[in-house]
Amino acid sequence: xxxxxxxxxxxxxxxxxxxxxxxxxxxxxxxxxxxxxxxxxxxxxxxxxxxxxxxxxxxxxxxxxxxxxxxxxxxxxxxxxxxxxxxxxxxxxxxxxxxxxxxxxxxxxxxxxxxxxxxxxxxxxxxxxxxxxxxxxxxxxxxxxxxxxxxxxxxxxxxxxxxxxxx
Numbered sequence: 001x002x003x004x005x006x007x008x009x010x011x012x013x014x015x016x017x018x019x020x021x022x023x024x025x026x027x028x029x030x031x032x033x034x035x036x037x038x039x040x041x042x043x044x045x046x047x048x049x050x051x052x053x054x055x056x057x058x059x060x061x062x063x064x065x066x067x068x069x070x071x072x073x074x075x076x077x078x079x080x081x082x083x084x085x086x087x088x089x090x091x092x093x094x095x096x097x098x099x100x101x102x103x104x105x106x107x108x109x110x111x112x113x114x115x116x117x118x119x120x121x122x123x124x125x126x127x128x129x130x131x132x133x134x135x136x137x138x139x140x141x142x143x144x145x146x147x148x149x150x151x152x153x154x155x156x157x158x159x160x161x162x163x164x165x166x167x
Contacts, residue, residue: 021124028117035113039106045077046099053084053093078102 005016052070056063067083070093074081079102084093 017126018124021120021122021126024120025117025124028113028120032110032113032117035106035110039103039110042077042102042106045073046079046094046102049074049077049079049081050094053081056084056093 006013007016007019008014049070052066052073056066056070059066067081071081074094079094079098082093082095
């Protein structure tokens with residue numbers, strides 16, 4: 001039987017690694033859901049800013065008002081909205097670099113919580129992890145035992161004697 005760290009609470013024994021692992025599994029799962037929702041929300045905000053910028057020139061009379069609205073939406077999304085060019089339909093207003101600057105930290109946070117969730121599940125399953133460390137000795141035919149082997153004399157090499165002079 002493995003020795004596990006246990007705590008007695010109201011007559012029941014709780015395995016501490018399993019208890020801590022369960023806590024981390026719940027926290028990591030909640031944070032993974034939060035990171036997923038945060039990434040999806042950031043993506044939707046950036047796409048909303050892009051659609052706003054592409055519709056700037058749809059109404060020639062309200063170009064300034066529409067651009068200011070797009071800048072406010074961009075500030076909420078965390079992207080800078082450049083003044084769009086008339087010939088590209090507003091596509092240059094939010095370049096791909098701005099999209100990646102917003103999305104990369106969100107994706108990194110999501111991957112971090114996936115890793116924490118995997119480690120938490122391993123911690124929860126700590127009692128079931130078995131690392132087989134067992135030595136097995138087996139006799140093989142036609143192999144002499146160590147006591148039966150002949151000892152060969154060692155070759156002696158000449159050593160220089162250190163000269164010590166005493167005064």
